[in-house]
Amino acid sequence: MRGNETSVADVNQLILAKLQQYRPAVAALASQAVLLANDLPVDDVAESLEALLRDIARREELDKP
C-alpha cells in the first residue's frame, strides 16, 4: 500500500483536474473547498467558503460586460 500522504495528494490532483471542467467561478470555489477540507473540519470550511463565495460572487458581477 502506498503511503497515505502520497495517495491523498494523487487523489487531490485528480479531483482538482475534474473540477476544471466547470465554469471558472464554480471551479475556483469547489477547488478551494476541497483544499480547505484537507485540513479543516466541515464547519470551518463552510465559514471560510462563505467569505470566498461573497468575494467571487461580487467579482463575477463586476466582470459582467
Place this chain on the structure above:
Amino acid sequence: MILHSLALTNFRQFRGEQKIVFAEGAGGTGPNVTVIFGENGRGKTGVFRGLMFALYGERRLTQDGDVPDTELQLVNTAALEANGGKPVRTLVELDFTHRGNRYLLRRAIEGVRDADRVLEELDEVYLQRTDPHGNTKVVNVADVGRTVQTVLDPRVREYFLFDGEKIERLTRASIEQRHEISRGIRNLLSVDALDGAIKASAKLVRSLDGQLATQSTGELARCFRRLRENEDAQEKARGDLETLAEETNRARTEKTKVDQELDKIGGIRHLLETRHQKELDLAGFRQQSSDLLAGMKQYVVRAAGLLVAPCVDRAFAHIDKQKQRGEIPSEIRRDLIERLLEEHRCICGRELREGTKPHAAILEWQARTSEVSLQDAALNLWRHLSEVHHRAADDAAQIEKCLLQYGLLRNRIETLQRELEALGAQISGSERQDASRLEAHRERIEEKLRNLEAQSLNQQQTLSELLTQNEQLKAQLEEERRKSARSDELSRRAFLIRETRDALQETFASFTQEVRDHLGQLATGLFRELLDAESRANLRTIIVNEDYSLQVLDRWGQPFLANISAGQRQVMSIAFIAALAKAAARDTRLEMPLFMDTPFGRLSAEHRQNLIAKIPEFAAQWVLLATDTEFRRQEAQWLKASGRWGRFYRLRPARDGATKIEEVDIKAVPALLRDEASSS
C-alpha cells in the same frame, strides 16, 4: 507493511511472555504463510485482539457487539491470581517493517484486582523507528497514533485484518453492507476532503436558502424554496427506498430459512425443487416484463403522433401528389415565365402574341408555379411529414410487437403463478403438520414481499418524478436569474454555491463510479481464480452496484446472487476484499498482510484448495488463524504444496487454564491434524 513478530505478555489467555514470529516471504517468493492453529476458545481471537491493541490501542473488536467494557479484560486472570493482589503488567509488542523503516511498537497496561472486579490502566505506549540507514528514533508519544495511521489507516484495517464474521457481513445485501463498502471505497479513494467540501457547501446552501426565504419575496426566491423542498423530498424518498430494501432483504432471508426448514421435511422435496425452478422462471419472466415496459416508454412518448396520423397522412399525400405532378418544385421558374410574358418573346426567340396557343401555354405554366419561398416551405413540410409518416408506421408496428410480447409474458406469468399456487396447496396439504405451518408462514412472507415490491416501485416512480421536476426547477431558476439581470447579491451567492455543491457531488459520483467499475473488474478476476471449475462455468462477473451492494452475473449476464451457495458467497467476499486491497496498493502486489481469523467455515474442498494456492500469491504475507475443523491434513498438504508455508503455531491448553503458544516444525504438523474421515 510486513509483520515480523508479535509478543504477548500476560495478555488475555496468554500467561507470561509468548511470541509469534511470522513468515515474511523474503524476496516476494519465499514462504509467507503463518498458520496459528487452535480449537475454539483457545485464544486465536486473543492473538487478533493483541494485534489490534498493539496497533490502535483498542480493546474492543467488532465481534464483541454489546459486551460491556468491564467484561473485556485484557490482563491474564491466572497471573492476577498468582500475584496475590499486586498489580500485573500486560504487554503487547509488535515488530514490523513499512516502506523500508523498521518499527517496534509496544503498549502496556497495568491491571489490579479490586474486590470482584479488575481495574486496568494504560501504562506505556512506545514506538521506535529505525530508518534504512540504521538510525533509530523514538517517536513522541503524542505522535504514535498518527504514525501508525500512516502505516495502516484504521478505517481500512478491516479489509486486511478480519474475522470470518466480517466476511459473512460483506455477502449480505444489507444497508450495513452497503455502508461498509461505501466507507471502504471512500477510504480507498482518500476522498475525505471531497466529502468534507460537499458537506460544507451543502451547509452554505441551506444557510443561504434560509436567508432568502426570510428576506426575499421575488420569483427567484420562490424558485429556490421550491428547489429546496424538492431536494428534501428526494432525500426522504431515498431514505424510504433504503428502508424498503432492508425490509425486503429481511423478508427474503426469512423466506430462505423457511425453505431450508421445509427442505428437511421428507416426501415433499421434489415439490420444493419444482417450485424453486418455477420461482426462478417467474423471476426471469417478471424481469423481462419489467424491461419490456421500460423499453415501451419511448414509444408511449411518441404515441401521441399516432392520434394525428390520419391528418398527417392526408397532408403528406396531398403535397406528395403535387410533387409528383411536378408542381413542387415547378419545372420552370416563375420569374422566367413572367419575363417571357413581359417581353412577349418565347425562350426560342419567337414572338408571343396574346390569344395564340403558345401564349396560352405559357399562361398555364404561370398558374401552376408559385413563389420560390413557398415552394421551399412546401418541400420542407413534405420532408418533415414524410419522416413523421414513416416513423408513425414504424412506431405502430413496434408498439404492436411489444404489446404482443407483453401479452405473452403476462400469460406465462399468470400460468406460473397458478402452478405455484397449486404446488403451495400440495405442500401445505402434506400430511406433516409442520410442513403445512411452514407453508402458511411462507405464503405470508410472499405476500409481504409483493407489497414491499409494489411500495418500492411507487417510491422509485416518486423519486424519478422528483428528479424530472428538479431539472425543470433548475432550468426555471436559471431563466429567472437571466431575467433579473440586476438580481440581488444574496440570490447570486445562493445560485453560485448551489452550482458548486452540484459540481462537487457530480465529481464525487464520477469518482466512485470509476472505482466501482475498477473494483468489479479486479474482483471478477480474483473470484474466477478462486472458484471451483463447476462454479466458474456458471458465475462470470462481479458487479459493484450503484447502491454498493454486490451482484454476481451468470454466464448469460443475468443476476445470480440469490442462488449462490454460502461458500460461493464467502469466496466472492474474499475476492472483493483482495480486490480492495489490490486497488489500494494501486494494482501492485500487496504490501499489506492479510490477517484472517477462521475464514474457511463454509468453503468446499475445491474452494479451500484454490484459496490456499492463490492467497499467498495475492498477499505479501498471510496469517491464517484456523480451527482444527478448518485446517486438516488435506489443507496442510495443499499449503505445503504451494511452497509458501513458513511457520505453524499451536495454541495448547496449559495446566493453569491459560494457553501456551507453541511453534511446531511444519514436517511434524500432519501428525497433529485430523484427516478428512475423522472430521466428517
